[in-house]
Amino acid sequence: MKTYSNMGKESRSTLNFKQVMATRLAVIMVTAFCITATGTTWAQHVPNKPLKVNGVDDLGVAESYYKTIDPNDEKTNLEDWREANGFNDPINTIVEAKGFYSNGDVGFWRLIQMVIDERPGFEGNVAFHTVNYNTEIDSLTDQNAVSIINMEYSPGPMSVASNNTRSGRDAIGTRDEDREDDHDDRHKRKREGDRDEDRNGDSTTNSGADGRITQFYVFDTGPTGIRLPSTSYDFRNEQLFLPAACFACHGGDDNAKSPMPPEGYAGGTGETGAIFLFYDLRIMAFADDNPPPRGTADTPPDNRMTLADVEAAFKKFNEGVLLTNPTKETIALINGIYGGEGLPNDTQNLDYIPVDWMTEAALYRGVVLPSCENCHTAAETEVLRLDWWMNEADEVREAVFEDKEMPNSVTGYTRFLESTNPDQPAMLLEALNRFRNR
Ligand code: HEC
Numbered sequence: 001m002k003t004y005s006n007m008g009k010e011s012r013s014t015l016n017f018k019q020v021m022a023t024r025l026a027v028i029m030v031t032a033f034c035i036t037a038t039g040t041t042w043a044q045h046v047p048n049k050p051l052k053v054n055g056v057d058d059l060g061v062a063e064s065y066y067k068t069i070d071p072n073d074e075k076t077n078l079e080d081w082r083e084a085n086g087f088n089d090p091i092n093t094i095v096e097a098k099g100f101y102s103n104g105d106v107g108f109w110r111l112i113q114m115v116i117d118e119r120p121g122f123e124g125n126v127a128f129h130t131v132n133y134n135t136e137i138d139s140l141t142d143q144n145a146v147s148i149i150n151m152e153y154s155p156g157p158m159s160v161a162s163n164n165t166r167s168g169r170d171a172i173g174t175r176d177e178d179r180e181d182d183h184d185d186r187h188k189r190k191r192e193g194d195r196d197e198d199r200n201g202d203s204t205t206n207s208g209a210d211g212r213i214t215q216f217y218v219f220d221t222g223p224t225g226i227r228l229p230s231t232s233y234d235f236r237n238e239q240l241f242l243p244a245a246c247f248a249c250h251g252g253d254d255n256a257k258s259p260m261p262p263e264g265y266a267g268g269t270g271e272t273g274a275i276f277l278f279y280d281l282r283i284m285a286f287a288d289d290n291p292p293p294r295g296t297a298d299t300p301p302d303n304r305m306t307l308a309d310v311e312a313a314f315k316k317f318n319e320g321v322l323l324t325n326p327t328k329e330t331i332a333l334i335n336g337i338y339g340g341e342g343l344p345n346d347t348q349n350l351d352y353i354p355v356d357w358m359t360e361a362a363l364y365r366g367v368v369l370p371s372c373e374n375c376h377t378a379a380e381t382e383v384l385r386l387d388w389w390m391n392e393a394d395e396v397r398e399a400v401f402e403d404k405e406m407p408n409s410v411t412g413y414t415r416f417l418e419s420t421n422p423d424q425p426a427m428l429l430e431a432l433n434r435f436r437n438r
């Protein structure tokens with residue numbers, strides 16, 4: 001196992017061997033856990049503020065959030081949510097993919113279904129039903145689901161007054177003031193404004209002109225399918241409350257504490273600033289991969305899914321994402337992997353590299369794509385621009401090697417630290433040094 005605790009600005013040689021070993025041991029004890037699931041043991045590393053960098057909510061906030069986005073309690077269980085989103089209406093087509101392992105920051109086998117609503121009065125709403133599993137066979141047979149996390153892009157409670165969403169979000173009042181005041185300039189700078197520029201700039205279009213907003217729902221995996229206020233993403237089983245539970249990867253931010261004001265979440269708008277994430281086959285894994293992802297042992301080989309099996313559904317999913325409120329970075333990436341605007345190709349170009357990264361292709365393929373890209377289509381999208389890296393190499397160094405907050409998921413951080421081909425931390429440090437010494 002590699003640790004990079006001392007590979008910040010000071011050089012390793014200034015530390016004696018004992019210090020280095022002591023630090024290494026401490027880091028190992030603090031950040032690595034060995035766990036066993038479905039017969040395999042593997043070590044997991046936990047970044048600082050795992051999945052919390054864009055805020056943390058509590059039970060009262062989650063309840064207020066649901067009350068705001070579903071004021072008439074029409075979606076308090078999974079079946080009602082599916083009904084409300086047109087999954088049961090024969091006029092709609094359910095697009096489905098299963099038996100793939102989301103190997104970026106998620107670390108689950110998945111089944112995803114999407115409906116682009118065609119019912120009169122609901123045209124253009126988009127809903128995704130996502131189920132997480134620990135093994136491939138479970139995702140193929142829909143057994144032992146770990147969690148059900150759904151999203152819809154549909155009119156918010158104030159859809160007629162959608163132009164107010166900005167002020168509505170600010171009305172939440174608690175989100176910036178309560179951000180942990182712990183450390184560094186990076187976060188202070190954020191508070192002082194560039195976070196809001198990101199959001200108000202042309203990067204993210206929060207709610208559509210039609211007042212549609214991104215909405216998050218979590219449901220119990222048991223027969224009642226009752227709506228839940230929280231979920232967890234990894235072996236720590238830490239419950240994170242909605243909507244902040246989804247922000248680290250899907251964007252959006254607030255750090256709200258109940259009691260919430262009577263008008264509800266974000267001034268009664270339900271607006272979070274979050275987006276849908278796109279489907280990049282290069283961050284998905286399949287049982288036939290070498291090495292295969294965890295959780296493949298029990299699948300009869302004939303039942304296995306391959307990349308080719310999900311390709312058609314993924315293209316439809318990506319078309320669905322384009323119908324929501326994608327950032328311009330998401331749009332560019334979807335266009336890029338399908339050969340341009342209008343998505344002329346049916347299959348993804350697995351060799352695609354954004355023009356911006358052509359001169360740093362190895363860094364893009366080795367680090368940016370597998371470890372940073374999907375989250376950063378939603379948050380701090382400057383992290384996807386090579387020119388930003390060139391000028392702000394120290395920001396990247398700080399986020400990854402000093403604060404140890406990035407990649408911000410346990411799955412992503414673990415893969416990043418354990419990677420060997422390439423050794424991502426080493427590749428990243430080498431590049432940052434080059435950029436700094438230009
Ligand atoms: C650790 C990162 C992470 C977190 C946290 C996360 N998601 Fe996602 N989610 C993803 C990724 C990546 C995708 C893209 C598809 C895939 O990889 O399977 C996605 C896709 C989805 C989709 C399909 C629609 C889309 O955006 O493409 C739904 C629905 C969804 N997530 C729901 C949720 C909900 C609800 C929460 C919070 C309770 C949540 N997610 C939190 C990473 C995350």
Ligand code: HEC
Binds near residue numbers: 380
């Ligand atoms: C699980 C999602 C996730 C992953 C993976 C991730 N990030 Fe982040 N990152 C975020 C979020 C959310 C923020 C904004 C919160 C903050 O300011 O700390 C952020 C902030 C940052 C910032 C601060 C940006 C600024 O303008 O100051 C840097 C730098 C950064 N990430 C770099 C990276 C790099 C490099 C990688 C890949 C090695 C990476 N991140 C992977 C979610 C992620």
